[in-house]
Amino acid sequence: MRVKICGITKPEQGDAIAQLGATALGFICVPQSPRYVTASQIKVIVKQLSVNVHCIGVFADSTVEEICQIVTATNLTGVQLHGIETIEFCQQLRQSLPNVEIIKALRVRTPEDLLQANAYKDCVNTLLLDAYHPQMLGGTGKTLNWKTLQEFNPNCPWFLAGGLTSDNILNALDQLQPSGIDLSSGVEKAPGDKDLNKVAQLFEKLRLLEI
Ligand SMILES: O=C(O)c1ccccc1NCC(=O)[C@H](O)[C@H](O)COP(=O)(O)O
Numbered sequence: 001m002r003v004k005i006c007g008i009t010k011p012e013q014g015d016a017i018a019q020l021g022a023t024a025l026g027f028i029c030v031p032q033s034p035r036y037v038t039a040s041q042i043k044v045i046v047k048q049l050s051v052n053v054h055c056i057g058v059f060a061d062s063t064v065e066e067i068c069q070i071v072t073a074t075n076l077t078g079v080q081l082h083g084i085e086t087i088e089f090c091q092q093l094r095q096s097l098p099n100v101e102i103i104k105a106l107r108v109r110t111p112e113d114l115l116q117a118n119a120y121k122d123c124v125n126t127l128l129l130d131a132y133h134p135q136m137l138g139g140t141g142k143t144l145n146w147k148t149l150q151e152f153n154p155n156c157p158w159f160l161a162g163g164l165t166s167d168n169i170l171n172a173l174d175q176l177q178p179s180g181i182d183l184s185s186g187v188e189k190a191p192g193d194k195d196l197n198k199v200a201q202l203f204e205k206l207r208l209l210e211i
Helices: 011-020 039-047 064-074 087-096 111-120 169-175 196-209
Strands: 002-006 024-028 054-059 078-081 101-108 126-131 158-160 180-183 188-190
Touching: 002 054, 002 196, 011 024, 011 039, 011 196, 024 039, 039 054, 039 064, 054 064, 054 101, 064 087, 078 087, 087 101, 087 111, 101 111, 111 126, 126 180, 169 180, 169 196
Parallel strands: 002 024, 002 180, 024 054, 054 078, 078 101, 101 126, 126 158, 158 180
Antiparallel strands: none
C-alpha cells in the first residue's frame, strides 16, 4: 500500500520519513498554507533524500503554467490538485505533463460528492478523498465518515486522507481498502513540523497488517 506523508518542510524530516517507509512525500505549494514551501525549498529537500520516494507537489487552483514551472524546477514525480480544478483543466495539465502522476483530491462533504470520481477518473491517474472544511483546503485533521465510503470503488487507484493517525489507521483500514493513505496533521508536532515518533508509530501499526 502507498503511504504519502504530506506537508514536508524540513530536509532532515523528509529523508527520515522516507527511510521510515513512506512511498511518497507531499510538498504544499499553496501560499496560504502554514506548510507552504517554495520551489527552492523543495529542491533542497529532494536533493537530501537518500532513498527513492515519489515527490508530489500539492496545488490549489494554480495555473497550468505555474504548476509546470514548479514541476520542471524541482523534478516532482506527481502533482496533487486540491482546489476546484475542472475536468478540462486536468486534461490540459495531462497534455502538458504526460509523464507526471496527476492526483485529483475530492473534498467530501456529502455522499453525493463521491459521484465526481466517475468524471475525474479518466483524466487523472489517482484520486484522493479528503475531508471538507469550510475554511481550510487541507491538513484539517478532520476524518471522513468511513462508513459512507464502503461502496466507493472508482476503478482507479485512490488515497484515503483526512484526520488519519497511528491511533485510527487500523480502524480505517479495517473498513476500507484504498490503494494508499495520506497523512499530515496526524503525524505533526505543529503545522509543517513532523513528529518522527508519530510517523514511526504509524509504520509499526501498518506492519501489523502486512500490506
Ligand atoms: O496541508 C495543507 O496545509 C494543505 C493546504 C492546502 C491544500 C492542501 C493541503 N494539504 C493536502 C493534503 O494532502 C493533506 O495531507 C490532507 O489534507 C490530509 O490532511 P490531514 O487531515 O491533516 O491528515
